[in-house]
Structures are given as C-alpha cells and as structure tokens.
Amino acid sequence: MLKLFRATAILEGISYLALFGISMPLKYWAEIPGPNKIIGNIHGILFIAYIILTVVVGLKYKWSIKKLLIFGIASLLPFATFYVEEKYLRKQNAIQH
Structure with missing residues (x-):
C-alpha cells in the first residue's frame, strides 16, 4: 500500500506540474x-x-492529524508531494523493511 501511495504522490506531483506548466499555458x-x-x-x-x-x-499507520493535514496541503502546492514523499514516505518505507 505504501509503494502505491509513494508512486501516486510522485505522479500527482508530475501531473500538477504538467497541468500548470505545460497545458494551461498552451490553452491560454x-x-x-x-x-x-x-x-x-x-x-x-x-x-x-x-x-x-x-x-x-494515514489510518493504517496511525498518523497524527497534523501529518494528515501536511499531506493534504501538499496536494495543493507545486512540488510539495515530492517533498512529502521524500521526507515522510521513504522514511516510513525504510522502517517497514
């Protein structure tokens, strides 16, 4: 589940950049x-x-509300999903193994 979430975080960040860095300028x-x-x-x-x-x-790993909010806010900011993937998810993945 964590690997899927990590991949989704990275892909969501890439799609965010593609949307606002490529397709929106092309459109407008x-x-x-x-x-x-x-x-x-x-x-x-x-x-x-x-x-x-x-x-x-977050529920599976019993994350705090603060951590859940950090991840939620990260989805709204450019590059932030890359940051949380690096800072929180890689660390969590290392703990698992």
Whole structure:
C-alpha cells in the first residue's frame, strides 16, 4: 500500500506540474485546449487517488492529524508531494523493511 501511495504522490506531483506548466499555458497563450483536457483529467484522477490514499495509509499507520493535514496541503502546492514523499514516505518505507 505504501509503494502505491509513494508512486501516486510522485505522479500527482508530475501531473500538477504538467497541468500548470505545460497545458494551461498552451490553452491560454497558444489557444490549444486539447492537452489541457487530457492532462486535467489525469491530474484530477491522481489528485483524488492521492487524497484517498492519504486517508487510508494515514489510518493504517496511525498518523497524527497534523501529518494528515501536511499531506493534504501538499496536494495543493507545486512540488510539495515530492517533498512529502521524500521526507515522510521513504522514511516510513525504510522502517517497514
């Protein structure tokens, strides 16, 4: 479960950057809306999966409310899912093994 959450955190971060760094500029500056729909849908699915996995994994590992909030807020900030994956999830994965 933790590996899935780590992968989702990374993919959600990549999709966030692709959405706001590539497809939004294409849509609004170059008037090419197609990629925005595709990347937007992918990002939406990954965002929802990330939030659900935050709750599921948080409950499984008995995370504090503070830690759950950190992960939730990370989903809203660019690069933050990479940070929490590195700081919290890799450490948790090392503890498991």
